[in-house]
Amino acid sequence: MDFNRSAEQQKRYTRLEAAARELPPGSSAAGFHRDNWKKLAGLGLLGAAVPEEHGGAGFGALDTALLYEAASEGGANTGLLFAAAAHLFACVRPVLEFALPETRKALLPALCAGDLIAGNAMTEPEAGSDVSRLATRATKVDGGYLLDGVKSFVSNGPVADLYVTYAATGPEGGYFGSTAFAVDRDSPGLVAGPPLEKSGLAACQAGEVVFTQCFVPDDRVLGSAGQGQLVFQTSMQWERSCLFAIYLGQQERLIRRCVRYVRERRQFGKRLADLQPVADRLADMKLRLESGRLLLYRACAEIDGGQDPSLWVAMAKLAVSEAAVATALDAGRIFGGRAFLTEYGIEEQVRDAAPATTFSGTSDIQRQLIAREMGL
Secondary structure, eight states: OOOSOOHHHHHHHHHHHHHGGGSOOSSOGGGOOHHHHHHHHHTTOSSTTSOGGGTSOOOOHHHHHHHHHHHHHTTOOHHHHHHHHHHIIIIIHHHHHHSOHHHHHHHHHHHHHTSSOEEEEOOBTTBSSOTTSOOOEEEEETTEEEEEEEEEEEETTTTOSEEEEEEEOSTTOSTTSEEEEEEETTSTTEEEOOOOOOSSOTTSOEEEEEEEEEEEEGGGEESSTTOHHHHHHHHHHHIIIIITHHHHHHHHHHHHHHHHHHHHOEETTEEGGGSHHHHHHHHHHHHHHHHHHHHHHHHHHHHHTTSOOHHHHHHHHHHHHHHHHHHHHHHHHHHGGGGGSGGGOHHHHHHHHGGGGTTTSOHHHHHHHHHHHTTO
C-alpha cells in the first residue's frame, strides 16, 4: 500500500498550489466573479473528473481531490472553491453519468470550460436530510415534465446557468419516487432568487429557486424516471469525498500559520511553542488532519477502484468536517484575543469551517450511514 504521491501528482500539486495564489484569498462574496470562474476552469477545477473527450482532464477521484486540496492549501477563497466543487460533483458528474449522449455533448464542454455555471437544487424548506420526501413535483406531459416547487440553499443558485434538480414523480415517494433533471435557467417558469446573506463560504452564492409549471423536455431527464435517488447518491459519493479535500488544505494552512505564530509569540517569559498545552493542542490538530486525510484518500481510492465506497465516504466526510471545525476553533484559542480581529483572518476560517458538518449530509447522517454499513 503506497501512501506517497507519485512524482506526477506532486508536480501537479505544487503547480496548482502556486497558481491558486492568483485566485482571490479570504472569504468575501467579492471572490465570486465570472472572471474568477474562468480562472478556476483554467486550473482544471471545473472539469477535473470529466473525460477529455468532453472537455475535462480525465482524472479519477483521488487526483481530483488532490487538485482541490492543493488550491485550498495555496490560499484560494474557500467559498469560491466550494462553488466549484458543488458545480463539478453535484451537477457535472450527474450529467456525465446519467444524461443522454446528445445532452452530454451539448452541456459538458461548456461546463468544464466555465462558460456555464451549474447549481445543485436538491434541498427544500421541509426536505433537507430527508431527501426521500420532496414537495417539488414533476408531472408527465407530452414531450417532458412540468416542475412545480421551491428549492432552498441552492449552491450557485443566483448565478447558475443550469440547475440539476430533483422532483417527486411517484405518488408514494420513497427511493423510486423521484427523478433528476438538468434545467436551463431561462426555462419559462423558473425564477432564481437573490443571494442569501451567509456568515461563511460567502463567495459561493446560495439562494432559492422556484419552479412554476416549468417545462423540462424528456432529453433533460438524468437517468430514468424514478432514479433520482440513485443520481443523487452517486453524486454525493464524489462530493462527500473530493469536496472535503478543500478542508484538508484549509487545515494545513491553519496549522502552518499557528506553528509560525507560537514560535514568535511569547508569554510568561517563554515562546508559546514551549508551553506544553499549546504544543499538545497543535499535536491534536495535526493528528486530526492526517487521520482525515487517510480516510479521504481511501474513500477516493475505493471510488477509483470501482468498489462500493459508501462506508469510507461517510467516515471521511465525518472525520474531515469535524476536524475542520475543531482545528479552526483551536487556531482561535492559540491566537487568543487576536482571533477576534478580522485582520488576522482566524474568525473567517471558523465561519468557513462551521458549515462543513451540515452540508452534504450532517454529521449525524454520516454516523447513521456508517452504522448501516456495519450491519446495525
